[in-house]
Amino acid sequence: MAEEALAKVDKICQERDSRAKELKGEGKKVVGYFCAYVPAEILTAAGLVPYRITGNINEPISKADAYVETIMCPFVRNCFDKAIRGEYSFLNGFIVPHSCDNVVKIYDIWKYNLKPEYSHFLNVPHTTTKASMEFFKAELGTFKKSIEDLVGREISSGELNDAIKLHNEQRALIKELYEFRKQDPPLISGSEVMKTMVAISKIPVQDSNDLLKGVISDIKGRSSSPFAKLPRLMIYGPEIDDVPFIEMVEETGANVVIDDICLGTKSHWWDVEITPDPLDGIAEAYLDKINCSRTYRQRWGTRDEDLDSRFGYLRRFAQDYNVNGVFLYIIKYCDNYEFDAIDIKDYLEKAGFPGLVVEGDYTAMSIEWLKTRVQAFLEMVS
Amino acid sequence: MAKDQSAGVPRNGQLDNDSTTFKSVEKERWTMDSQQKSILGDVSARTIKTTEAARKVRAFTKGISQKAHEAAAAGEPIAYCFIMSLHDEILRSMDITPIWTENYAAISSVKRQAERFISKAEADGYARDLCTYCTINIGFDALRQECGGIPPESPDGGMEKPTVMLGTGMMICDPRYKSYQIAQRYSDVPMYVHGLLWPPADAKVAEVQDYYVKYLTEELRGLVDFLEKHTNKKMDWDRLNDTIDLSNRTIQVWHDAYELRKAVPAPMPTEDAMNTMVPGHFWMGTQQAFDFYQDLYNELKQRVADKVGVIPEEKYRILWAAGLPPWFALAIFNYFESLGAVFPMETTYHPPVPVEIPSSAKHPLERLAWRFFRQWTYRHEAAQRRSGDPAVEQVLDMIEDYKIDGILAHRAATCRTVHVGQIHLMNVLKDYCNLPTLILESDICDVQAFDDAGTMAKIDSFVDLLEANKQTKRNA
Numbered sequence: 001m002a003e004e005a006l007a008k009v010d011k012i013c014q015e016r017d018s019r020a021k022e023l024k025g026e027g028k029k030v031v032g033y034f035c036a037y038v039p040a041e042i043l044t045a046a047g048l049v050p051y052r053i054t055g056n057i058n059e060p061i062s063k064a065d066a067y068v069e070t071i072m073c074p075f076v077r078n079c080f081d082k083a084i085r086g087e088y089s090f091l092n093g094f095i096v097p098h099s100c101d102n103v104v105k106i107y108d109i110w111k112y113n114l115k116p117e118y119s120h121f122l123n124v125p126h127t128t129t130k131a132s133m134e135f136f137k138a139e140l141g142t143f144k145k146s147i148e149d150l151v152g153r154e155i156s157s158g159e160l161n162d163a164i165k166l167h168n169e170q171r172a173l174i175k176e177l178y179e180f181r182k183q184d185p186p187l188i189s190g191s192e193v194m195k196t197m198v199a200i201s202k203i204p205v206q207d208s209n210d211l212l213k214g215v216i217s218d219i220k221g222r223s224s225s226p227f228a229k230l231p232r233l234m235i236y237g238p239e240i241d242d243v244p245f246i247e248m249v250e251e252t253g254a255n256v257v258i259d260d261i262c263l264g265t266k267s268h269w270w271d272v273e274i275t276p277d278p279l280d281g282i283a284e285a286y287l288d289k290i291n292c293s294r295t296y297r298q299r300w301g302t303r304d305e306d307l308d309s310r311f312g313y314l315r316r317f318a319q320d321y322n323v324n325g326v327f328l329y330i331i332k333y334c335d336n337y338e339f340d341a342i343d344i345k346d347y348l349e350k351a352g353f354p355g356l357v358v359e360g361d362y363t364a365m366s367i368e369w370l371k372t373r374v375q376a377f378l379e380m381v382s
Numbered sequence: 383m384a385k386d387q388s389a390g391v392p393r394n395g396q397l398d399n400d401s402t403t404f405k406s407v408e409k410e411r412w413t414m415d416s417q418q419k420s421i422l423g424d425v426s427a428r429t430i431k432t433t434e435a436a437r438k439v440r441a442f443t444k445g446i447s448q449k450a451h452e453a454a455a456a457g458e459p460i461a462y463c464f465i466m467s468l469h470d471e472i473l474r475s476m477d478i479t480p481i482w483t484e485n486y487a488a489i490s491s492v493k494r495q496a497e498r499f500i501s502k503a504e505a506d507g508y509a510r511d512l513c514t515y516c517t518i519n520i521g522f523d524a525l526r527q528e529c530g531g532i533p534p535e536s537p538d539g540g541m542e543k544p545t546v547m548l549g550t551g552m553m554i555c556d557p558r559y560k561s562y563q564i565a566q567r568y569s570d571v572p573m574y575v576h577g578l579l580w581p582p583a584d585a586k587v588a589e590v591q592d593y594y595v596k597y598l599t600e601e602l603r604g605l606v607d608f609l610e611k612h613t614n615k616k617m618d619w620d621r622l623n624d625t626i627d628l629s630n631r632t633i634q635v636w637h638d639a640y641e642l643r644k645a646v647p648a649p650m651p652t653e654d655a656m657n658t659m660v661p662g663h664f665w666m667g668t669q670q671a672f673d674f675y676q677d678l679y680n681e682l683k684q685r686v687a688d689k690v691g692v693i694p695e696e697k698y699r700i701l702w703a704a705g706l707p708p709w710f711a712l713a714i715f716n717y718f719e720s721l722g723a724v725f726p727m728e729t730t731y732h733p734p735v736p737v738e739i740p741s742s743a744k745h746p747l748e749r750l751a752w753r754f755f756r757q758w759t760y761r762h763e764a765a766q767r768r769s770g771d772p773a774v775e776q777v778l779d780m781i782e783d784y785k786i787d788g789i790l791a792h793r794a795a796t797c798r799t800v801h802v803g804q805i806h807l808m809n810v811l812k813d814y815c816n817l818p819t820l821i822l823e824s825d826i827c828d829v830q831a832f833d834d835a836g837t838m839a840k841i842d843s844f845v846d847l848l849e850a851n852k853q854t855k856r857n858a
Contacts, residue, residue, distance in 0.1 A: 067809065071511075071795055072802045098579070101556050105802045107582065108771055112810060121582035126551025126559065127575055131600030135579070138593035142585075296551060296559050296575045303570045333798060335512060339560040342507040343567070357507070 003221070005214025006192060012199035012211075013243065019203045020051050021090050029092040029118075029150070034079070034106070035239070036267040036290050037097035037124050039282045042144055044205050045163035046151045051091065052201035052263075054241040055079045057364050067109055073102035073333045074362035075239045080106055083114055093118025093150065095143075100294045100336055118150045126296050128288045137283040144279070160278035166205045167272065173212035174200075174268045177219070181257040182321055184232065185225040190256025191246045197263045198241050227255060231381045234318055234353075235259045236344065237329035238337050245329065245360070248367050252374045253382075258321035260314060261329075266290060293336040311347045318353045325381035326355040327374070331362055354381055430716050432692050433685075435678040436654035442661050442674070443489060446482060447538035453479040459545040459613035462519075462565070464558045467550040467578060468750050470666040471629055472606060475622040476615040478545075482664050486541050487518035491709040491827035493537040499525065500828060508564065514796045514827035516561035523568040546612050548605070549575040555799040574608040576601040580758035583765045583772050591755060598751035606747070622746040625667045630753070632672040636662050636733040639679035643726055644783050647691025649682050652702045652725035653715035659731035697722030698787045698848045703729055703777050703811075704804045705792035708824045711832055714841070721845045727784045729776055730800075735760050773803075774810045781815055788818040788848045794826040818851055820844040 012019065020030045030049040033040070040050040055078030064081035082088055093116045096107040104121075111119045123139050125132035148154050177196065180187040196215055200208035231254045235246065240261045249256055259265055270289035275281035287295075291313055299306045308315075318326065326348050328341045338359075345355035356377040360366040431437050453460050459478045463469045465485070473480050490496045496514065499521030504510055506524055508517050522541060525533040532540035547566070549559030559575045566573060577597065581590050606617050643650050650658075658678060661671040684690075700718065702725050708714070715725060737756035743749045761772035769775060780786065789811065791804045808819045822840060825831035 067805060069793065069802050069805055071793070071798060073798075098553065101554050101798045102802065104554055105798070109803065109806045111584070112770055112806070119584070121584070123553075123579055123581065125577045125579060125597075126556075127577045127601070129577070129601065129604055131597050131604065132577055134600075135577075135593060135597035138590075142590060293560070294556060296549070296563075298575065299573050303566055306566075333511060335798065336556050336560055338509060338512055339557070339564055343564070345507075359509070 003218040005211060005218045006196075008211060009192075009195050009199045009215060012202060013195045016054070016198070016202045017051075017087075017090060019207065020049055023049050023204070024090055024092075030090060031093045031095060031118065031150075032088060032091040033095040033097070034076075034103050035097050035099040036262050036292065037099050037286055038095050038122060039140065039143075039272075039286050040205065041160065041163040041167050041272060041278075041282060042140070042147055042155065044166060045155045045159040046147045048147070048151065049204050053079050053083075053088070053094065054198065054201065054239075054263075055082060055362060057242040057244060057362055057367070060363065067113060068106070071333060072105065073100075073239075073331060075331050075334075076102045076106050078362055080110060083110060088114075091116060093120070095120045095122060097122040098124045099292070100334070102333065118146075120146050124287065126294065128295065128297050133283055133287060136287045137279050140279045140283055157278055160282075161274055163205075164272045164274060164278060164281065166209065170200070170205055170209050170212065171268045171271055173209060173216065177212060177216055178258070178265075180216075180219050183225060184322065185227040185229045186232075186255055186257050187222050187225050188219050189227055190233075190235070190250055190259070191243055193256075193259075193264075194241075194243045194246045197268075198243065201241075201263060230255045231324040231378055232257045232322060233381075234314070234321065234323045234326045235261060235329055236314065236326060237261050238331055238334045239263070240329060240331070242362070242367070244364060245367050245370075248371055249327065249374055252371060253378050254374075257323060258317045260291065260317065262292075265317070266292060293340040307343060307347050311344050314344060314348060315351045315353070318348060318351070323353060325377060326353050327377070328355055328357040330357060330359045332359055430713075431654050431657065433650050433654050433658070433678070433681055435674065435681055436650075436657040438674070438677075439657040439660045442665055442670075443485065444538055446480075446485060446664055447541070449479050450481050450542045451539055454542040459615060460542055461609075461613075462541075462544040462547040462562060464548075464550060464555075465663045467548070467552070467558070467576075468602060468754055469548055469605075471622060471625040471746075471750065472602070472609070472617075474667040475625045476606075476609055476613070476617055478609060478613055478615060480664075481541050481544060483519045483541065484515040485660075485664055486522070486537075487515040487827055488709040489537050490518050490522070491829070494710070494829070495535075495537050496710070496827045496829070506567075510828065511796055513557045513561070513799075514794075514825055516557045516564075517796075518827055519561060520564050520568075523565050527568040543569050544571055546571055546609070547573040549573065551575050551577045551579075553579055557799070572608070572612045574605060576605045578754065580755060581762070583762055583770060585762065587759050587762050591759075595748070595751045595755050598754060599745070599748045602747040602750060619746055623749070626746055626749055626753075628669065628672060629667045630736070630739075632662065632666060632675060633734055634736045635672065635679055636675040637736050639675055639682055640727070640733055642679070642682040642686050644785075645686040646699075646726075646785060647689065647693075647696045648699065648724045648726035649685035649690060649692070650726075651692045651715060651719070652728040653712050655728055655731060656707050656709075656712060659733075662733055663731065692724045693719050693722065695722060696724050698724070698845065698852070699785055700725050700788045700790050700848075701727055701729075701777065701780055701784065701786045703780075703789045703791050704773070704800070704807055706730060706794055706797065706800055706826045707792060708794070708832060709827055710829045711824065711837075714822070714837065717838065717841060718845070721841070723788075723845055723848065725790075726786075727780050729773070729780070732776075769810055769814060771807070771810055773807055774814070777807070777811060778814055781817065786817065787852065788820070788844065790819070790844070791821045793821050793823045795823065795831050796825055796828065818844060818847040 032051045032053045043050040061081045063084045064077050107121050233254045272285040273281040330337045341357045499518040502521035503517040547562040549562045661674040665671040734757045739749050739752045743752045761775045764775045765772045793801045
């Protein structure tokens with residue numbers, strides 16, 4: 001039976017901008033955003049098309065060197081390179097959250113050189129205290145106002161709640177999709193999931209929910225796993241949107257069965273609660289529910305308890321998806337992830353899950369270099 | 383009675399012998415000969431300081447460690463912290479001794495002790511491309527744990543084990559809190575992070591200031607609560623208000639002293655400023671810091687009146703426009719000077735601008751919050767009128783005020799916080815002024831990142847460009 005939804009996923013991944021451009025042609029405004037910290041719910045409620053900015057590891061940097069330093073996160077540089085080459089000229093605007101130093105730095109550079117119709121910097125506290133929550137809600141109010149100015153009308157609470165429900169539905173569908181990964185061998189491959197996650201980040205949430213339902217239906221149509229029984233791996237890392245990395249790992253002899261990456265569970269493993277003031281629910285979800293190394297939760301208890309509080313969700317992923325090992329795939333100059341990697345590796349190994357820290361530079365070439373290390377690691381966990 | 387928090391610093395601190403190679407070479411130092419080339423060729427050479435004030439600074443840096451050793455011996459609380467995080471007045475007012483870990487990293491670099499700490503961190507899994515302030519601290523802490531005490535031959539007697547670690551979640555510089563999470567592998571002590579945010583350059587400041595200041599105030603309150611809980615010290619709010627008053631006076635006189643540097647010839651160079659920032663950034667809230675800048679002010683005033691410059695014949699005036707310095711190779715300034723170029727001013731470690739704290743702000747934490755907010759939004763309005771970038775505005779102001787002929791930045795390979803954005807800064811500046819620019823590349827603390835010959839070649843070419851630019855202007 002033809003797997004139509006998965007074929008559509010492939011098509012979107014090959015032409016990532018096609019739907020956004022089509023909608024722009026119909027008069028919609030498309031707004032690009034970086035990172036997991038921008039509440040797409042507000043964009044959806046305003047009738048905008050949210051478009052997650054990603055790079056392309058197969059395209060070497062050609063123009064960005066004249067604008068940004070080589071010591072910057074290569075993912076962010078790659079995204080900017082695409083922009084300065086005109087590949088993001090269809091965006092009406094862009095939003096940068098205060099997520100990490102690299103992302104913060106790109107805001108001024110992008111705005112000055114590309115002069116978009118709309119731009120906004122969303123300040124996100126690094127801490128999750130009560131004061132931080134109140135601040136973030138106020139900051140979301142400023143953000144919402146700027147979006148209202150862009151679309152020329154107010155966004156009602158009803159519209160926001162409707163958008164929250166749509167995005168919560170998307171998250172529920174993603175969790176349902178991930179359930180297929182629990183079988184051994186899994187019913188869906190890691191690269192198929194990765195492609196799906198890339199695809200849904202490029203289309204409106206309504207479209208993405210239809211697509212996810214189609215993919216789930218496709219996978220349900222598989223009477224048995226088309227994949228071999230191989231070591232089961234978890235991938236941990238930051239802004240990974242490069243399907244070839246997952247493909248390389250799987251071709252080397254593994255099944256990638258769970259992730260903690262920005263396009264994966266990090267952005268989708270939680271819900272926004274419907275609250276009387278919708279911004280309360282959004283603030284709480286985006287500030288406190290995203291497990292990213294850039295957020296500091298005040299330490300309590302012993303160091304072991306603190307580590308469990310910070311990384312216990314990874315241990316639970318490893319247990320729930322019955323993994324044999326964990327790849328910690330760090331993109332060079334991603335300081336926050338680099339700082340955490342050793343603690344996470346030690347923590348998971350203590351829990352019985354061997355780990356390997358590898359560093360890539362967001363190029364196709366670096367994936368080839370990593371292959372040998374992946375092979376050695378797989379031999380170990382096998 | 384409150385203790386004097388700056389008791390570790392001699393009032394008229396004298397520079398110890400090992401901290402400088404300054405000698406009575408005033409006549410010889412300007413001669414361009416092969417020996418001077420070797421000052422940069424041998425990166426172990428130290429910078430030659432110009433002002434008396436700069437020569438007194440070593441006592442302040444030594445005093446940081448000394449004070450911590452005394453606190454440790456007495457069982458008094460010690461806090462790891464980073465600069466520019468609003469810790470200064472709060473810690474001083476609670477008799478908690480700060481260890482400024484990045485300062486210790488810089489000292490280690492100057493003393494050629496950095497490598498063993500960086501290597502230790504690297505051996506424990508922390509890459510060399512992480513901030514070397516942090517990898518030095520991580521490596522030091524790891525060795526301190528292994529040794530069961532201060533590692534032998536540590537500069538200034540090493541860093542004492544802290545009672546608490548204090549990070550900050552700022553707009554930039556994530557390592558300020560991430561590196562302390564790592565340091566806890568080796569020193570399992572309580573840690574607290576408070577948020578310090580300011581709005582982006584395109585924000586409507588008046589519309590957001592209330593919730594920003596409220597946030598800053600509440601985060602500081604959380605910090606004080608944490609310190610009271612974990613150090614057995616109580617905050618004396620009146621004392622904090624007095625300390626803030628003293629800091630404000632210190633900021634003002636520091637600012638006024640630097641205003642005198644607009645004079646031609648330049649009375650004080652950037653290599654001195656990389657030292658004279660120490661009392662302001664590491665001893666703020668003490669009488670000694672105030673006295674230091676008062677003395678500096680008096681010294682500079684006299685030098686300006688006497689038309690005493692950094693070098694006898696000042697051909698080119700260069701602005702240090704961005705980047706932390708290579709602490710192990712401050713002699714680059716002396717190399718510039720040997721070519722007739724002087725740095726009259728710098729953006730790095732520049733004193734905070736004196737701002738008015740609203741009279742409605744009565745609580746000391748609110749006063750700190752307002753001061754911080756206004757300092758970090760000081761140039762937003764000007765930026766929105768012109769370049770869009772407060773950093774560009776600061777540089778443009780300095781180009782005019784300090785009669786600048788060329789612009790230099792230093793890119794440290796391991797720090798994204800300060801060193802990503804320099805190309806953009808230079809690009810934007812070109813839209814508003816036409817001056818030669820140069821970006822040197824190495825690191826803040828890792829001497830292995832320094833290319834001696836390449837740096838000299840770049841400097842030579844840059845100075846040639848400055849001369850050509852001057853010729854063009856003269857012929858126009």
